[in-house]
Amino acid sequence: MNTPLKIAIAGLGTVGAGTVGVIEKNSALLKARCGREIVITAVSARDRGRDRGVDVSPYAWYDDPCAMAQDADCDVVVELIGGSEGVARDLVTAALGSGKHVVSANKALLAHHGVELAKIAEEKGVSLNYEAAVAGGIPIVKTLREGLAGNALSRVYGILNGTCNYILSTMRETGRDYADVLAEAQSLGYAEADPAFDIEGVDAAHKIAILASVAFGGALNFPSVHVEGITNISALDIQFADELGFRIKLLGIAERHDDVIDQRVHPCLVRGGSPISTVEGVFNAVVADGDAVDTLMHEGRGAGAGPTSSAVVADIADIARGVSVPTFGVPAGVLRDYASQSIADRHGAYYLRLMLVDRPGVFADIACALRDHDVSMESLLQRGRNPGEPVPVVVITHETTERQMAQAIAKIADIDGVLEAPHMIRIESF
């Protein structure tokens, strides 16, 4: 165990440069902890001349990451390129195939091709580690794969996208509307120039698919994740939620019911004061429910050079120490093909915001539509009175199925005096 562990890094963006920095800065600590040196031997990126804030001139340079995986003198290939296809996929496939360990921060790649890659890793007897792919600096993959190994897990959920949480937190704190806060988040670097992957929930969906696999020992099933983003959340919804004692959070949720897994990403109302409701700004949090541990929450930074590098280097340290567990907690060959629960079968309460003409009878029609679909109301909130004019009204329902709720909403949308498409947000009780 005294030979150095040799690392080749593909992709020198924020996380790649951060990883080089952490390995260099904490090299003595890493050596003491791992019983051997961790040395970078090679790097690869598109633009050799770019200033990255770290000096990569001591390392062999490759323009082509796949050539690096094949030719460089290394034990571990660190893939920080991103994307579910193309170079990243080719690189990881080639590196594992040639018997090299792989550390990756690539949630899209894992979500789409995780099982196939895990099988190659197992055949070759190498590790495929991906702590940085989910929730940045939070070691949730390690917790699920190892720290909770004694538990049958029933649910894992969390705030998995810092951009969305920043936007929702800022909307609540300032009362400003979505578009305005998104623009500010972009100018501050908390949201990408093209924010679609974040705000439409796809990034969180990749992550919850990975967490579901590890938690339940299931084959990754990204296509079955129900995905909604935050683009429809208005300042008015945030205000109403606040008045009713809720916060609005974009959550990724995976629940297991015997042989069926429910995986979804959507905005949720969560009760103020619940641990997940207190996680604000760019922070991420993940909660796991197990039969022995009960409930466990991790909260930390979900992105950025430092936190993400922390996860990448921990994965490297595991390899250096010979710490190895199956990619998704159990061997790829025994990952189960769970059935998927349709969102229509969700059982829970709902927030329904309507814009109504304030005149007698309109609300009676709505109450009847709900009754006709067996949806009962828990509370009702009307903002002001404005006879003959539009007023916003919020209904909180008791628990029902989404199928019944959808039918009731379709009927409500057709009622004379209902001025906009009804706006529904799911309520999650933790």
Add this chain to the structure above:
Amino acid sequence: MNTPLKIAIAGLGTVGAGTVGVIEKNSALLKARCGREIVITAVSARDRGRDRGVDVSPYAWYDDPCAMAQDADCDVVVELIGGSEGVARDLVTAALGSGKHVVSANKALLAHHGVELAKIAEEKGVSLNYEAAVAGGIPIVKTLREGLAGNALSRVYGILNGTCNYILSTMRETGRDYADVLAEAQSLGYAEADPAFDIEGVDAAHKIAILASVAFGGALNFPSVHVEGITNISALDIQFADELGFRIKLLGIAERHDDVIDQRVHPCLVRGGSPISTVEGVFNAVVADGDAVDTLMHEGRGAGAGPTSSAVVADIADIARGVSVPTFGVPAGVLRDYASQSIADRHGAYYLRLMLVDRPGVFADIACALRDHDVSMESLLQRGRNPGEPVPVVVITHETTERQMAQAIAKIADIDGVLEAPHMIRIESF
């Protein structure tokens, strides 16, 4: 790796019986995750006849745990007896010495003899795992030893004793006084009949000494932990703290300043809304600050059969999988002997509650005493007016050293019109 891992369990109290239950209930899961069966072969406890809610008749019974460690057919000895000396220490020493892995939930043993035991484990090439010794179901030892292996850690702190947190939370929620809530906690089973170890901070001190060792790679130094419990916290303090926007929490805190470590357990005022302030009731939480990860919090159940067994079984699963890292993160031989910071050198703000005769001049004398020791006031709160009679007054200071504060307090105690010993609580800003 296909041979079963054989376990002998010493101590069949709540956690021991819980561990038997988890291993039995989740045996198929454990086999899939570990690639081998985990089987209990032997158990030991004082009273063979007691009903523990689990059937231990299939396992070899030993009245003497040390005889079990020596004679039983096992790879791992699980020590759930407790206590820093006597049987538990003898058992762990003997088991490690005979080349058996040890899993222990014994914080006192680790805090007092951890380094010596780690050395035996290393010599014999076996694991000494103790996740259950700190914060119950929260896998914080794994996170510090492995998940944050890339970080230089500067601080670790947390709510490490659920009994104290339950008492403080309940006092705040109900306005009731300490003795009353303690009695209730005892009747609910949240506090021991003899609660001294918990309420006087010793239990939390054992835990912070262990966390400090793992976080900073230091030799365990339990005697240097400054320890104060919660027995002096009154309902009045909790009310004042609330009015000033604080919560009172018993925290274990370990900070590293270059070659010096500061380890302490005492009640703290923490700003309301900070993540640690929202952790209520019997829950525990641990925060770690690292140079890469920034800040990371884990929150979960710190005690009870299920959560503690979850940690014990995770430690066993690591052994079954061949996951092994040095006991305190680095080999015992390179654990550093850090110098200890005296509590007198603490730098921070203070809450000072005084009982004063409400008459002109008394407060001027106090202000002068503070000024004479370079302690400046941030705010002042007087509860009501009561000319000539006692009134409580609270001073919040700016940051100063504890040495200056102690001198100012000694002087204040002697002022005519100060009716009780001044009551000081440290303010921690996270």
